[in-house]
Amino acid sequence: MSDATTSPLRHDPPALKEVQVSCSKCNLRELCMPVRLREDELDVLDRLIANRKRVPRGKPLFSNGDKFGAIYAIRSGTFKTRINTADGRDQVTGFHISGEIVGLDGMGGEQHACDAMALEDSEVCVIPYDRLEELSRECTTLQQHFHRLMSREIVRDHGVMLLLGSMRAEERLAAFLLNLVTRMRARGFSGSELVLRMTREEIGSYLGLKLETVSRTFSKFAEEGLISVNQRHIRIEQPEKLRQMVGTHA
Amino acid sequence: MSDATTSPLRHDPPALKEVQVSCSKCNLRELCMPVRLREDELDVLDRLIANRKRVPRGKPLFSNGDKFGAIYAIRSGTFKTRINTADGRDQVTGFHISGEIVGLDGMGGEQHACDAMALEDSEVCVIPYDRLEELSRECTTLQQHFHRLMSREIVRDHGVMLLLGSMRAEERLAAFLLNLVTRMRARGFSGSELVLRMTREEIGSYLGLKLETVSRTFSKFAEEGLISVNQRHIRIEQPEKLRQMVGTHA
DNA sequence: CGTCGTTTTGAGTGGTCTCAAGACGTGTGG
DNA sequence: CCACACGTCTTGAGACCACTCAAAACGACG
Structure with missing residues (x-):
């Protein structure tokens, strides 16, 4: 996998002139x-x-x-x-x-x-x-x-x-991660790694959860080996299990 | 009603009686x-x-x-x-x-x-x-x-x-009732009475709640005098308190 | 090195869910 | 007319999940 994503968010493009837009x-x-x-x-x-x-x-x-x-x-x-x-x-x-x-x-x-x-x-x-x-x-x-x-x-x-109306915290977060990684892959990024640009609180707001719950759920996923978490770097280790979590109405 | 104003180029089979559409x-x-x-x-x-x-x-x-x-x-x-x-x-x-x-x-x-x-x-x-x-x-x-x-x-x-991401059960139901009665009033119906066409379960699905919670919350509102409940007949007794409930972030 | 925002983790609380039983209204068939 | 079944609604008791409050760790940055 490419390590282009490992560099901390300092990828300012070279001075973008007001080029003709096409x-x-x-x-x-x-x-x-x-x-x-x-x-x-x-x-x-x-x-x-x-x-x-x-x-x-x-x-x-x-x-x-x-x-x-x-x-x-x-x-x-x-x-x-x-x-x-x-x-x-x-x-x-x-x-x-x-x-x-x-x-x-x-x-x-x-x-x-x-x-x-x-x-x-x-x-x-x-x-x-x-x-x-x-x-x-x-x-x-x-x-x-x-x-x-x-x-x-x-x-x-x-x-x-x-998602907000019928899923529990783990299901919501799993769905969130799968959705995001899918969209990133469609743009040529890794299908298993992603860098979150948003805070736990923003994720929580989106998913209808408190930031502590988001953090705990990340930790739980990591313990179970579903993902690896390093700050805002996430690696999806077992996408199948995450999918199963979302797709199986408990 | 005459159907003189309907388009002459209509070749839809008249499955239902073709009322004049205008x-x-x-x-x-x-x-x-x-x-x-x-x-x-x-x-x-x-x-x-x-x-x-x-x-x-x-x-x-x-x-x-x-x-x-x-x-x-x-x-x-x-x-x-x-x-x-x-x-x-x-x-x-x-x-x-x-x-x-x-x-x-x-x-x-x-x-x-x-x-x-x-x-x-x-x-x-x-x-x-x-x-x-x-x-x-x-x-x-x-x-x-x-x-x-x-x-x-x-x-x-x-x-x-x-609503689904940040409100509690009472707030959700209050918002639901106020929204519905407002739309009904815009159509010439009462601004304080309404007949629910949906079951508690359907309300619950919409609001991200279980039907029991919807029922309990209706009962609680009725006890407090905010509304009167008679089956699917609802009368809004104190709209101001309901609005306050929605508009006041706990 | 200190501050700040962010994140993690813990302990206890509370709101909603689950499971269960019974009441109610409606429609159906005897 | 009644008896009954059915879907819907209400209410209770207990469990559980997510929240609240709190403290501390961590990285970024000046």
């Missing part, structure tokens, strides 16, 4: 824009992105209440999305990595309904909503693709509801 | 289609609906795995949507009443990702997806409206995640 040449295109275009539609993708934007670790890409104007394709890095209520309750609604889209919750509304914060230095492609609207009318495949994106987000959320 | 004259329009249309767009809405469909209590409108072809505006009645896994886990993902849209989870995909079952005899308006696509390209306001619908569904789901 979806059609982006190596992430198959993840965020798997759109089959005809010859005469090839330029549509490149007209979609306005520019790129860097977001340093700990900074918001957008916040609850911000005027909605665009959605964002993550080019590199990791984000968490979160809602919070007036009384201090808050809930992490998702972790998002390269090739995924954030901001759909504000689409068509007046303002964003959640925060999106970078968990490491990150970069996104800005997709202005009005441009998306316009190009969707011109290009059926793009229109369909965005409907699919929104629909998948809904289905994903329903999956989280299933 | 959004522009529907009294629910402001709920499910609050779209501001120009003079020349007024016919768009009426071209949107293919037909209506009745669904008897206990029968599915669509099921997980069914080929996706349309979304549905609920004209009357109540539905629950539910996902279920191979191992017997299942989760009610929502209760839906008149003026609301179901089926968005399958939009743009190949097949529906959940079940939708009628909790009482109900009727829906069928909105074929290809027609929606086509009309969305012609009519910007319609396009925006459907983006808004999908986005709101996502935001709604995030709210449920907050």
Whole structure:
């Protein structure tokens, strides 16, 4: 396995100049824009992105209440999305990595309904909503693709509801790890190792658990040999047992 | 009612009695289609609906795995949507009443990702997806409206995640009752009385609780005078206290 | 070296679940 | 009409899982 992931998060790319933005040449295109275009539609993708934007670790890409104007394709890095209520309750609604889209919750509304914060230095492609609207009318495949994106987000959320509504702590954490490692593998990373960009508390918020419970469950998994834990480095030792844990209604 | 306004190009077999379908004259329009249309767009809405469909209590409108072809505006009645896994886990993902849209989870995909079952005899308006696509390209306001619908569904789901992830049993049930009564009031029903169309078990599945806990919590609310419970008849006696319960992070 | 945020681990509490029994309303057949 | 079955709902007692409170270890960083 590659040891590219062992270097602590200091992989700042070489001074990224404001290069010309081109979806059609982006190596992430198959993840965020798997759109089959005809010859005469090839330029549509490149007209979609306005520019790129860097977001340093700990900074918001957008916040609850911000005027909605665009959605964002993550080019590199990791984000968490979160809602919070007036009384201090808050809930992490998702972790998002390269090739995924954030901001759909504000689409068509007046303002964003959640925060999106970078968990490491990150970069996104800005997709202005009005441009998306316009190009969707011109290009059926793009229109369909965005409907699919929104629909998948809904289905994903329903999956989280299933997790929160019916799983116990161990099952939730197992499902979380398997989900994350699967998405990382689809991006060329190891299928058995991963580096968590989020704290135990953020994991807990996402999974409806307290941070102590998350920590204890990690320890238990490690004791049982299911995973190895070294700070935020996790190695999946027995993926089959984890899958079994999620897929077997106790 | 005359059906002079229905499209002449309808060749659907008249399985059910083909009632005249007309959004522009529907009294629910402001709920499910609050779209501001120009003079020349007024016919768009009426071209949107293919037909209506009745669904008897206990029968599915669509099921997980069914080929996706349309979304549905609920004209009357109540539905629950539910996902279920191979191992017997299942989760009610929502209760839906008149003026609301179901089926968005399958939009743009190949097949529906959940079940939708009628909790009482109900009727829906069928909105074929290809027609929606086509009309969305012609009519910007319609396009925006459907983006808004999908986005709101996502935001709604995030709210449920907050509930499931951070609230205790009493808070969940209070939030559930307040949400439901608010939606009913928007439809002209009482703002303080409601008839539950779902069982305790279905409520529990939605709220991530066991049916016994739901029952106990109803009883507790009744003891404290917050509500009156008579089978599935609920009267909200002290809405302010319920709101306080939800809005005060313990 | 000290501070800070994060993580781990322990001990005890408490909320929800599990298992169980009985009550209630409804529909069915005798 | 009753008797009965059935699904639903209520209520109780005990178990268990996750939470709370607390303390200490750890790594990062100045």
